[in-house]
Amino acid sequence: MPLPxxxxxLDEHREPVWRFLAALVGRxxxxxxxxxxxxxxxxxYPRLRDGANLQAWVLTIAHRKAIDAHxxxxxxxxxxxxxxxxxxxxxxxxPEPELWGLVxxxxxxxxxxxxxxxxxxxxxAEAAQVMGCSEAAARRNLHAALTKLRKEWR
Amino acid sequence: MTHLxxxxxxSAPAGDAGAAAIAARRVVARADQEGxxxxxxxxxxxxxxxxxxxxxRRGLLCLSYRVERLDELLEGxxxxxxPRILESPARLDAVARELDExxxxxxxxxxxxxxxxxxxxxxxxxxRATAKVPYGTATTYTEVxxxxxxxxxxxxxxxxxxxxxxxIVVPCHRVLRVGGGLGGYAxxxxxxxxxxxxxxxxEG
Numbered sequence: 450m451p452l453p454x455x456x457x458x459l460d461e462h463r464e465p466v467w468r469f470l471a472a473l474v475g476r477x478x479x480x481x482x483x484x485x486x487x488x489x490x491x492x493x494y495p496r497l498r499d500g501a502n503l504q505a506w507v508l509t510i511a512h513r514k515a516i517d518a519h520x521x522x523x524x525x526x527x528x529x530x531x532x533x534x535x536x537x538x539x540x541x542x543x544p545e546p547e548l549w550g551l552v553x554x555x556x557x558x559x560x561x562x563x564x565x566x567x568x569x570x571x572x573x574a575e576a577a578q579v580m581g582c583s584e585a586a587a588r589r590n591l592h593a594a595l596t597k598l599r600k601e602w603r
Numbered sequence: 604m605t606h607l608x609x610x611x612x613x614s615a616p617a618g619d620a621g622a623a624a625i626a627a628r629r630v631v632a633r634a635d636q637e638g639x640x641x642x643x644x645x646x647x648x649x650x651x652x653x654x655x656x657x658x659x660r661r662g663l664l665c666l667s668y669r670v671e672r673l674d675e676l677l678e679g680x681x682x683x684x685x686p687r688i689l690e691s692p693a694r695l696d697a698v699a700r701e702l703d704e705x706x707x708x709x710x711x712x713x714x715x716x717x718x719x720x721x722x723x724x725x726x727x728x729x730x731r732a733t734a735k736v737p738y739g740t741a742t743t744y745t746e747v748x749x750x751x752x753x754x755x756x757x758x759x760x761x762x763x764x765x766x767x768x769x770x771i772v773v774p775c776h777r778v779l780r781v782g783g784g785l786g787g788y789a790x791x792x793x794x795x796x797x798x799x800x801x802x803x804x805x806e807g
Contacts, residue, residue, distance in 0.1 A: 454677040454688035455640065459627050467623035471616035480626050487630040491639050494687055548614055567611040599607055 452500040455491055462507050463487075465569055469508060472564040473515040475553060478522075482514040489514070508569060508579045512561055519557060551601050552594075558582070559594035566591055631689050641685035643694035644677065646670055650706050651794050654771075656695045659684065662716030663698055665768040668790040684720070702771070708801065711738035713772045726763035728752060733764065736777045739802040743781045765789055771798065 452458075466486060470479040489510050497506065552563050558580060565576040565587075577587035604612075634640050642664070644657040655667040655676060664684070667676055677688055692699075697715055704710035722730055728751035735750075736742050748760035764775040765787060776798040780786045788795035799805040 451678070451682055452686040454642075454681045455686055456644075456677070456688055456690045457674075459630065459689075463623040463627040464620060467626060468616050476616070476622075480622075480629075483623075483626045484630055484633060487627070488633060488637075488639065491630075491634055491687060491689075495641075495685055548610060549616065552611075563611065567608070568615045595605075595607060598611075599605075602607065 450500040452494065452497060453503075455494055458490075458494075458500075458503055458507075459487060462504060465504065466507055466511050469564055469569050470511055470515060472549060472552065472568045473512075473560060474518050478518050482511065482518050485514045485517075486511040502575075504569075505571070505575045505578050508565070508571070509581070512579055515561070516557055548598070548602055551598055555594050555597065558590045559597070562587055562590035563594045563598075631691055634689055635691055635693055639687070640689040640691065640694075641687040642680055643689055643691035644673075645690060645692040645695040645699075646673070647695065647699050647702060649702060651790065651797060654702070656698050658695060658698060659718045659720075661718035661720070663769055663772060664718040664721060666698075666770060666772060668770070668794070705771070706801070715772070717769060717772065721768040722763070722766075725751060725753060725756065725759060726766065729760045729763040730767060730769075730773050730775075733767075733775055733778060734773045736774055738774075739804050741777050741779050741799065741804050744778055744786065745781055747778055761787070774798075777802075777804065 453461075463483075467479060467483055470482045470486070473479075474482055486507065490507055493510075497503075552560055555563065561580050562576060565571045565579055569576075571579065573584050573587050573591075576591075577584040580587055580590070582590075635643075638660070642657060642659055644655060647654045647656050652668065653670045655665075655670045655673050657664045657666075657676070657680065664680070665676070667673070669676070681688055701710060701713050701715050705713070717734075719727055719730070729747055732747045732750035736747075744757050744760050744764070745754065747764070748754055748757045751760060751763075753759070764778055767773055767775045767789065770776070770788075770790060776788060776795045778786065785792050785795055796805060
């Protein structure tokens with residue numbers, strides 16, 4: 450399948466990528482990760498050659514950028530106001546902010562597994578591709594995440 | 604699906620079309636700063652209707668009257684030139700300015716650089732010869748065929764002009780039939796007549 454013009458690729462994927470990043474890193478950091486994701490995608494784009502699975506490709510990049518953002522934040526001293534990543538990073542109109550706050554407190558792979566399943570709606574095989582692991586490992590991460598959330602969420 | 608899974612799905616960060624669109628525009632602005640896109644395009648207003656302008660780092664690559672077929676044009680360029688294509692009016696500022704001046708009667712020669720890479724061989728020679736035809740004058744298909752090196756290839760010259768990727772700027776509207784007939788024009792003969800009248804080459 451030929452590659453579409455990058456502008457069309459950006460228009461088609463901007464919303465799912467933004468939602469995925471908002472789920473992983475919160476709305477405030479989503480914007481920076483979004484910039485980094487699509488600028489990296491633009492640089493690498495002509496090397497792709499095949500436009501068959503652009504969604505999994507761009508989510509793979511977004512996932513890496515989210516991990517980078519988390520590492521960068523872990524190296525920074527945490528201001529008191531940011532200590533709780535939950536409700537503060539959620540916009541109005543979200544009925545269950547605390548649940549997604551808990552998601553962002555999960556280990557990176559579990560968090561990604563949850564976001565890929567419930568935000569990006571990817572099947573296990575594609576989620577595994579995005580996370581760079583086996584399908585079995587992707588399933589295990591999701592299962593562990595749900596078990597933990599069930600315990601923590603009232 | 605369990606209750607928890609339902610709530611996860613229903614309460615996932617909402618699709619925020621506004622935030623995603625703003626973020627996407629910032630991507631384009633940063634790509635402009637870094638020169639990261641190989642091809643930039645914009646829809647430009649003109650007295651002849653909207654024009655789709657496309658440029659590369661080398662210069663103006665094409666100018667099209669067929670804005671309604673912009674998607675097709677860009678798909679073709681993605682395959683032929685580069686898929687790194689972004690909508691970027693800022694990168695077409697110089698093109699828009701020269702066109703505005705031309706349509707206002709204040710510009711008789713375009714100075715913007717042209718990217719000739721969409722034409723080849725004889726067709727490119729025909730277009731380069733046509734680019735030298737002065738404002739307010741007209742020539743013939745036979746004449747440009749000759750200047751391109753093949754005086755007998757009149758039909759091929761006509762085909763090259765019909766496929767001119769940069770009409771107006773490469774003034775194929777100044778090429779007429781021997782005897783003064785208008786000949787053809789990719790944008791339609793009304794536009795050809797408009798341009799010739801604007802330049803004072805035809806009586807209105």
